[in-house]
Amino acid sequence: MRPTRRLWAIATLAVALALLAIVLATPVPLIATALIGAWLVSQLLTVSDAVDRLEATLTVDQTLDTTAIRVGETTEYTLSARLDSPVPLDVTIEPGVPVSATMDDAVTLSLTGERTEVWATTTLVWPVSGQHRFTPATVTVTDGLVTETVATGTTPTAIVEPKGVRDLHVGAGGQRAIVAYGEHTTDHTGPGIKPARIREYRPGDPADWIAWKATARLPGVYTRDFEIETDRETWLVVDRRSTLALGPPGHTKLDHLRAVGIGILQSSRSSDDPVGLLVVDDDGIEQTIQPSTDPETHRTIRNRLLTLTPPRDVTPTDPIARRQPVATAEARRLAAPLEGDDSRFALTITDYLGDRTGYHRRIADEPLYGAVTEALARSGGSGLVAILTDDAALTELTETAKRARREDQDVLVCLAPGVLYDGDTDPEAAYHDYVAFEEHRRRLAAMGRVTALEVGPSDRLGAILASGRRSRETTVIAT
Amino acid sequence: MTRYRTHVESSHLSSYRTLDLPGLAASLIIVASLGYLFEFAGVAVGVVTTITWFALGTPYAIAVGHVLLATLVRPSLTVESLAIMEVGFVALVLAPLLRAPAPQRFLLATVVTIAIVAVITVLALDTHSLTLAAVLSLGTIATLCYAVHRLTLVRLGKVDSGGAP
Numbered sequence: 102m103r104p105t106r107r108l109w110a111i112a113t114l115a116v117a118l119a120l121l122a123i124v125l126a127t128p129v130p131l132i133a134t135a136l137i138g139a140w141l142v143s144q145l146l147t148v149s150d151a152v153d154r155l156e157a158t159l160t161v162d163q164t165l166d167t168t169a170i171r172v173g174e175t176t177e178y179t180l181s182a183r184l185d186s187p188v189p190l191d192v193t194i195e196p197g198v199p200v201s202a203t204m205d206d207a208v209t210l211s212l213t214g215e216r217t218e219v220w221a222t223t224t225l226v227w228p229v230s231g232q233h234r235f236t237p238a239t240v241t242v243t244d245g246l247v248t249e250t251v252a253t254g255t256t257p258t259a260i261v262e263p264k265g266v267r268d269l270h271v272g273a274g275g276q277r278a279i280v281a282y283g284e285h286t287t288d289h290t291g292p293g294i295k296p297a298r299i300r301e302y303r304p305g306d307p308a309d310w311i312a313w314k315a316t317a318r319l320p321g322v323y324t325r326d327f328e329i330e331t332d333r334e335t336w337l338v339v340d341r342r343s344t345l346a347l348g349p350p351g352h353t354k355l356d357h358l359r360a361v362g363i364g365i366l367q368s369s370r371s372s373d374d375p376v377g378l379l380v381v382d383d384d385g386i387e388q389t390i391q392p393s394t395d396p397e398t399h400r401t402i403r404n405r406l407l408t409l410t411p412p413r414d415v416t417p418t419d420p421i422a423r424r425q426p427v428a429t430a431e432a433r434r435l436a437a438p439l440e441g442d443d444s445r446f447a448l449t450i451t452d453y454l455g456d457r458t459g460y461h462r463r464i465a466d467e468p469l470y471g472a473v474t475e476a477l478a479r480s481g482g483s484g485l486v487a488i489l490t491d492d493a494a495l496t497e498l499t500e501t502a503k504r505a506r507r508e509d510q511d512v513l514v515c516l517a518p519g520v521l522y523d524g525d526t527d528p529e530a531a532y533h534d535y536v537a538f539e540e541h542r543r544r545l546a547a548m549g550r551v552t553a554l555e556v557g558p559s560d561r562l563g564a565i566l567a568s569g570r571r572s573r574e575t576t577v578i579a580t
Numbered sequence: 581m582t583r584y585r586t587h588v589e590s591s592h593l594s595s596y597r598t599l600d601l602p603g604l605a606a607s608l609i610i611v612a613s614l615g616y617l618f619e620f621a622g623v624a625v626g627v628v629t630t631i632t633w634f635a636l637g638t639p640y641a642i643a644v645g646h647v648l649l650a651t652l653v654r655p656s657l658t659v660e661s662l663a664i665m666e667v668g669f670v671a672l673v674l675a676p677l678l679r680a681p682a683p684q685r686f687l688l689a690t691v692v693t694i695a696i697v698a699v700i701t702v703l704a705l706d707t708h709s710l711t712l713a714a715v716l717s718l719g720t721i722a723t724l725c726y727a728v729h730r731l732t733l734v735r736l737g738k739v740d741s742g743g744a745p
Contacts, residue, residue: 102728102729102732102733111639114639114640114643115639115718115721116718118643118646118647119714119715119717119718120714121647121650122710122713122714123710123711123714125650126710127650127653127655128701128710128713129646129649129650129653130646130647130650131701131710131713131714131717132646132666132669132701133642133643133645133646133647133669134697134714134717134718134721135694135697135698135701135717135721136642136666136669136670136673136694137639137642137643138693138697138717138718138720138721138724138725139673139690139693139694139697140638140639140642140673140690141639141721141725142689142690142693142721142724142725142728143673143676143677143686143689143690143693144676145725145728145729145732146685146686146689146728147676147677147680147686148732149728149731149732149735150680152732152735152736153732153735153736156736189679249732249736251736
């Protein structure tokens, strides 16, 4: 309880009366001090009891009309308070709105006199993405002598998504893809829940596996096999290197890949699968979160995804930043015309292209390849490696996918092709770039256990494909 | 824009802002008892006390009444006269408690407080030291107020129960 100025005034009065008693050498003013003290104690006891009753009977609710919002959007926020019966105190209720939200008008509820129910609605603006949890409402009660503060009420959480990825396209060759992500069977049978098949009894099978109905129908004893269902460990490998900054603000490659990453995370959560996160930047692995089914880990990964930004100090299109070693097949193709050429240039190039040890070393030094290798080293067996990156380092990406599938992993590659984010490119040239990208994507998708999908703004993709169709029609008419 | 809505229990409206009858009765007791003891001067002190109570509240009425009484009281005042003089003021202290949800509890607490302070004051006066009596009275009141404060914190769960570290 915090004393008000009125209480201090009365306390001063009691002390002044005691001093007066000493000065006048009469106990009469001291009797007044004793009576004022008794009055004060009884008043404080009354307030203490009233506050205790108030805490038991007051219901405070903080509600939002929607808890899933995009950056810059608004929500209707309602603060309501209800008392079972009136209390002899002035009660004010202040909202527990997170500091990241901006209120249109300040809201403060007041329950005075015989008022038992009050509510107010205002608009909240959310300028920052992330998960924002409300704090309990602050209830301040006073009787004029003391004030007391109690924190109470519901604490909703607002999830604010970054804006700009409403027109998300995830697919292959311009067609939207539906990626199934749910319960996973192992293609093995054994103890489980879902019946798989009936087979003849083998010595050692438990008695409760016996399929009694089948045994009664058929000669011999039959048992029931069950599908083994497992949790699939998923590694989200997110590339946040400089080239991922390409695109208008809020619509960059990383913004689109982030939305895909959150989608995968939500799916894995609903399937109760362990999920881990690896964030890759230009220097290597920036952050590792070990796979777990723990909701706290899911929240941490989600928050990290929501706050991911590409580095600001590197030019996104800097070719030096993303120079790539030459893959084996490509090296063979490049070296073929130089066969039999004894010039110094040819010998130097042939030596470089033939240096496969150097190639593997260079690839191993690449951030994405290194990140996936580390994820596989920590992985507890077969699972899914979801790589969210762009098409700026296709050689590295191909080798990374190969490395993952060699380790008995399914690989999901979500690619943000540069052509879908560079709005300055002429539509016809963009179509040719898209076709070239699509060839690479198909090559990736043709690898066993690898699913390669394109990620980008659907309107830009639609425009590029429409330009391609017009170009083909013009060619047909011309011929 | 903020939209506010409120709900008022109509069943309670009739009792809202009613006259403080127990306080008024206590004031009449003060006027009567002081009139009985000090005649016209006592009635005048009682009226001034009542006006102060109405305007500023109980603590100030007690203070004004006793400061004026200090000029009227003679050193030869008997215990019976003192009891008659204070009965109205004690009633004024107890008056608001009649409206409390559990009046017996608060009545008991107030009477116990008055008794503790009175006993301490009388014991201190026996040593013929008014200063000691004043210090002990104020110390007792401060301790009791702090005890109520701690009790409130415990009730609201704002302090640890004092478990093992």
